[in-house]
Amino acid sequence: MRTIEQLIEGYRRFRAGVYAEQAALYRDLGEGQSPAIMLIACADSRAEPSDIFAAAPGQLFVVRNVANLVPPYMPDGKLHGVSAALEYAVNVLKVEHIVVMGHGGCGGIQASLAGGDNPDIGEFVTPWVSLLDEARQRVLESDPINPQYALELEGIESSLANLMSFPFVRRSVEAGTLTLHGAWFAIKHGELHWRNGKTGRFEIVAP
Numbered sequence: 001m002r003t004i005e006q007l008i009e010g011y012r013r014f015r016a017g018v019y020a021e022q023a024a025l026y027r028d029l030g031e032g033q034s035p036a037i038m039l040i041a042c043a044d045s046r047a048e049p050s051d052i053f054a055a056a057p058g059q060l061f062v063v064r065n066v067a068n069l070v071p072p073y074m075p076d077g078k079l080h081g082v083s084a085a086l087e088y089a090v091n092v093l094k095v096e097h098i099v100v101m102g103h104g105g106c107g108g109i110q111a112s113l114a115g116g117d118n119p120d121i122g123e124f125v126t127p128w129v130s131l132l133d134e135a136r137q138r139v140l141e142s143d144p145i146n147p148q149y150a151l152e153l154e155g156i157e158s159s160l161a162n163l164m165s166f167p168f169v170r171r172s173v174e175a176g177t178l179t180l181h182g183a184w185f186a187i188k189h190g191e192l193h194w195r196n197g198k199t200g201r202f203e204i205v206a207p
């Protein structure tokens with residue numbers, strides 16, 4: 001799919017296929033949504049949450065951004081897209097789970113490791129991925145074989161920690177009505193690694 005004609009053609013296939021098969025579901029969803037799971041994923045075109053989890057419309061409340069990052073709680077009156085989605089998901093939709101999903105070969109992680117020396121992305125991406133500075137420091141100090149992979153996982157830890165800095169997230173987690181999870185998707189092998197909440201280790205999910 002490279003042209004707008006192909007994009008529109010894709011819509012026509014959707015209308016004739018997926019939509020036609022699920023017209024009743026879409027009619028119900030037109031009245032409102034009540035997803036139980038929020039997913040925070042990368043904007044990367046290769047790690048599509050609804051595909052990976054075979055989710056139907058209405059099932060996942062998804063936020064995607066460069067490197068699947070959650071900023072810390074900063075009620076400073078500035079514009080916070082992730083925080084707004086989070087507030088809506090937790091306080092209004094009352095989602096029961098939040099999954100932060102990273103992926104292999106992440107360009108945002110690459111940008112963080114490159115340390116801001118690319119002027120093409122200096123205005124927005126570099127400051128955005130500075131959210132990873134502490135995680136990058138921890139990773140580089142541990143001198144891993146694969147810093148890219150190590151930071152992809154450490155970035156998820158950092159986002160999970162930042163999620164807990166939101167008072168409404170912390171309250172729901174402590175009340176037992178919300179659980180936080182980490183996941184990482186290996187694009188090449190279509191393999192999902194799920195973070196074990198007790199050990200913090202990422203384990204391959206049996207396909």
Ligand SMILES: [Zn+2]
Pocket residue numbers: 042043044066067068103105106107108109
């Ligand atoms: Zn990415």
